[in-house]
Each structure stands twice: as structure tokens, then as C-alpha cells.
Amino acid sequence: MGRKTVAPLSVKEVIKKAKTPGFHAVGGTAGLYLKVTDEGARSWLLRYSFNGKRRDMGLGSFDDVTLEAARTKAQEWRGKAKTGIDPIAARRQTAATDKADAAKGTTFAECAQAFISMKGTEWKNLKHRQQWENTLTTYAYPSIGALPVGQVDTDKVLAVLTQPVKVLGAHYPLWNAKTETATRLRGRIENILDWAAAKPREYRSGDNPARWAGHLENSLPDPNRIRTVKNHAALPHKELGLFMTRLVKIDGMGSRALEFAILTAARSGEVRGATWSEIDFDAAVWTVPAKRMKGGIEHRVPLSGRAIQLLMRTPRYEGTDLIFPGMLNQPLSDMSLTAVLRRMADKGLVSAGLTVHGFRSTFRTWVSDTERSGDAAERALAHKPPTKLAQAYDRTDMFEPRRKLMNEWANFCDLAVLEAARTSPPVWTPP
Structure with missing residues (x-):
């Protein structure tokens, strides 16, 4: 049937x-x-x-x-x-x-964003998430961000960790020049690749090329034994509080100009030629004309509350629009600010050899060490993009991110001063 x-x-x-x-x-x-x-x-x-x-x-x-x-x-x-x-x-x-x-089409950047979103629920501090994103955006995404995560191998991880970065006018491997940042970056790449390999995703297979023990430790110097690239012409940002505590006690137009230069991360010539007509107090903006900029392009500088307070305390002199006039209402000489540092060094208040320009390096190092936006910092320093192609595509001045960054820098300077006052006994009072 x-x-x-x-x-x-x-x-x-x-x-x-x-x-x-x-x-x-x-x-x-x-x-x-x-x-x-x-x-x-x-x-x-x-x-x-x-x-x-x-x-x-x-x-x-x-x-x-x-x-x-x-x-x-x-x-x-x-x-x-x-x-x-x-x-x-x-x-x-x-x-x-x-x-x-x-999985073949899932990029490293996509995995990183998914990992950060997942871990974001665990991170109580929003700043921690921003640090992750800033580090990856600055150092990892340019070379491996668009790469399928399964193709990220040891050579590509090493290329990220040893990419050249400019420090003190010379180029050094990231691992040597900014060891703490590079070490954090390696750990973050390792975490992302572990996440990509785990079930049920399995976007990649095999050993993790970013792991340290038994792997990268055989290709990179021990981060605890690297001799840091140091600039004797720049003040470490951890010492800035004590320096500012001493600087604000020194009278004189050169001292105030140097203080303003530090708060704005501006060049000496930009500050020495600053005029009251360039300051918009309502908008808290200082507009430096192109003729006084190294790059020949007008530059808007967001002014922190601390910088505005300094200007409000600075007297205006008849017969000149200069904010920091020298003799006969002429601009301060290019040695005026340097002379302040030399007199302080003569009294043992700072190390000999510090330069005014070095405080821009202090600012930039602080940005890197605290994992803030490198792009915003480069624009705050009025640095041009490295290539003509980058200049053609990069037309934003990141003004609002720069305003946030400069306020954070001013807050750091203030907090550093308070900390220095708390921990360091007074060693000198100007006559």
C-alpha cells in the first residue's frame, strides 16, 4: 500500500x-x-x-x-x-x-567601535571612552582601521606601534617616544582582536598578534626600560604648577606675556604683537592676523576663562593698541620672554635652557599623555596638515573642540598651581 x-x-x-x-x-x-x-x-x-x-x-x-x-x-x-x-x-x-x-568584510574600526560600545556600559567615566577613541583614531585607524580585522597580523600591529612621530623636531618610533601611550594602545588593540575572535563572532582566527607575553616582547623593547626622549628646552607638564606659581609672582610685561603664551599655546611673536582690537571679549576669541602667523593664515584662538582674567587684569596704555607693549609703546623684543626664563634660572627657580617655544611642547605632551584629541591640539598649535593633499581635504579649524581643549588646559594649569602650593614650600619671593 x-x-x-x-x-x-x-x-x-x-x-x-x-x-x-x-x-x-x-x-x-x-x-x-x-x-x-x-x-x-x-x-x-x-x-x-x-x-x-x-x-x-x-x-x-x-x-x-x-x-x-x-x-x-x-x-x-x-x-x-x-x-x-x-x-x-x-x-x-x-x-x-x-x-x-x-567576517571578511568586518573592519578593525568596526570591531573597535562595537567593542567600545559594549564596554561603555562598564566604564563609569566618559573620559575613559574618549581616551580609547582618541588613541585609536590618532594612531591605529590611519593604517589598520579600514582593514578587515582578520588581516591584522603581527607586522601590521608592529607598524602601528613603531610608526614615526615627531618629537622635538625629530622623528622617533611611537613605542620609544611616547611609551606610555603606545603601551596602552597595544593593550587596546589586543582586547579588540580578542573580542573579534570570540564566539559567536569569530571574525578572525589564530593567535592574537598584539599579545605581549611570548610574542611582541620579543620584537619591542621592554617599556619599563626605555630611555624616554626628553627635551631639555621644554618643561615637563608635571612641573608646570610650580613654575606657574613662581611666574605669577614676577611683575613685568614680559612675565604677563609669557603667562598668556602658556595659556594659549601660542608662539612668542603672536603674543608679543597681540593687540586689544584682536580680542573679542564677548565671544572669548583672539584672532591673530595672517601676517603674524608662521603659516600665513589667520588663526582664531579660543580664550579660556583664565586667559580672559589675565587680560582683564592687564592695564591698557595710552598711545598703543598693544596688549603687552615694551619701551616707547613698541612690541616687546624677541628676547623679552626668554629673559624672564633666564632670570628665573639664575635664581634657581627653573632649569637652565628652557625656551618659550618649549611650552608649546609642554602643552602637546600633556595632550598626548592625557589622551586628548591630537587633531584639536595640532590646530591649537596652528600646525598645517603634513601634506598638500591633507590640507586640501582638511578645511575645518575644529574651533569648538579647541575651545574645550584650551579650557581643560587652563584648568590643568590652575589645578597644577594649587597642587604645587600644597606640596611645595615657598622658596623665593621676588623683591
Whole structure:
């Protein structure tokens, strides 16, 4: 006797059966059933034989797949079974292939953003997230951000960690010049690659090329033994508080100009030629004209509250628009600010050899060490993008990010002064 053929049920008939728990043959295609559990869950099921064994294959939810679509799917899979292809195995292989193809296109930057979003719920401090993003954006994304994460290997990680960075007018490997930043960067890349390799993602396989123990430790110097690249012409930012405490006690136009230069990270010539007409107190902006800028382009400097206070305390002199006039209402000489540092060095208040320009390096190092925006810092220093192509595409002056950065710098200077006053006894009072 042949197998009993089930007459195709209509949609209404199937809906009626969907109310009763059990396996309901719906006809139209051999082996197609509607499965209804005791809890009321409903789904389509294809029952077929392969290599002499009965197999059940799910075809989707009753609520998501129509009767017509379920019959079409069942016919397609039964057709594969007749040609010697196991439908369940074939579907698994298709899913694995699709997953592998998707993984091939998942970039390092996409994985990093997903990892940061996931971990962001654990990080109580928003600043921690910003530090992650700033470090990766500045040092990792330019070379490996758009790269499929599965292609990030040891050579590419080493290229990121040893990329040349400019310090004191010369180029050094990041790992040597900014060891603390590079060490954090390596750990962050390692975490992201671990996340990308974990189930159910499996965007990459194999060992983690960013791990330190037993791997990169054989290719990079021990970060605890690296002799840091130091600039004897620049003051370490950790010593800035004590320096500012002493500077504000020194009277004179050169001292105030130097203080203003430090707060604005401006060049000596930009400050010495500053005029009251360049200051917009309402907007808290100092506009330096192109003729006084090294790059020949007008530069807007956001003024922190601390910088505004300094200007408000500075008297205006008749016969000149200069903020910091010298003798006969002429601009201060290029040695005026340097002379302040030399007199302080003569009294043992600072190390000999400090330069006015070095405070711009102090500011830039503080930005790097605290993992703030390097792009905003470069614009605050009025540095041009490194190439003509970059200049053509990069036309924003990042004014609002710079305003935030300069306020944070001023706050750091104030806090450093308070900390220095708390921990350092007074060693000198000017006559």
C-alpha cells in the first residue's frame, strides 16, 4: 500500500489547526507539517528521509512564514534530498559560508567601535571612552582601521606601534617616544582582536598578534626600560604648577606675556604683537592676523576663562593698541620672554635652557599623555596638515573642540598651581 497523500489544506484550515497542539500535515508538499507546542509556539517543519534515516528540519515561524512560502521551501529542500544533498547539512554550510563572508568584510574600526560600545556600559567615566577613541583614531585607524580585522597580523600591529612621530623636531618610533601611550594602545588593540575572535563572532582566527607575553616582547623593547626622549628646552607638564606659581609672582610685561603664551599655546611673536582690537571679549576669541602667523593664515584662538582674567587684569596704555607693549609703546623684543626664563634660572627657580617655544611642547605632551584629541591640539598649535593633499581635504579649524581643549588646559594649569602650593614650600619671593 502506498503512502497516504494529504490533500492540501487551505489557509483557513491551517489557521484552525494552529490552535491545537501536535504535528499537523498541511499537504501541498510531502512531509510538510505545522508543529504546535503545548505552550502555543507554532512553526513549520519538513520531515524527510536521508540515507535511511528520518530527519526533521525547521522552516521558520508560523507567524513569519506564510503557508505558500513554507510549501515552496519544503519543495526546494526535498528536491535537494532527492539529488543526494542533505538539506540540514547544506543549510549549515550556507550559514557558515555567509558568516565567513561577513567576517571578511568586518573592519578593525568596526570591531573597535562595537567593542567600545559594549564596554561603555562598564566604564563609569566618559573620559575613559574618549581616551580609547582618541588613541585609536590618532594612531591605529590611519593604517589598520579600514582593514578587515582578520588581516591584522603581527607586522601590521608592529607598524602601528613603531610608526614615526615627531618629537622635538625629530622623528622617533611611537613605542620609544611616547611609551606610555603606545603601551596602552597595544593593550587596546589586543582586547579588540580578542573580542573579534570570540564566539559567536569569530571574525578572525589564530593567535592574537598584539599579545605581549611570548610574542611582541620579543620584537619591542621592554617599556619599563626605555630611555624616554626628553627635551631639555621644554618643561615637563608635571612641573608646570610650580613654575606657574613662581611666574605669577614676577611683575613685568614680559612675565604677563609669557603667562598668556602658556595659556594659549601660542608662539612668542603672536603674543608679543597681540593687540586689544584682536580680542573679542564677548565671544572669548583672539584672532591673530595672517601676517603674524608662521603659516600665513589667520588663526582664531579660543580664550579660556583664565586667559580672559589675565587680560582683564592687564592695564591698557595710552598711545598703543598693544596688549603687552615694551619701551616707547613698541612690541616687546624677541628676547623679552626668554629673559624672564633666564632670570628665573639664575635664581634657581627653573632649569637652565628652557625656551618659550618649549611650552608649546609642554602643552602637546600633556595632550598626548592625557589622551586628548591630537587633531584639536595640532590646530591649537596652528600646525598645517603634513601634506598638500591633507590640507586640501582638511578645511575645518575644529574651533569648538579647541575651545574645550584650551579650557581643560587652563584648568590643568590652575589645578597644577594649587597642587604645587600644597606640596611645595615657598622658596623665593621676588623683591
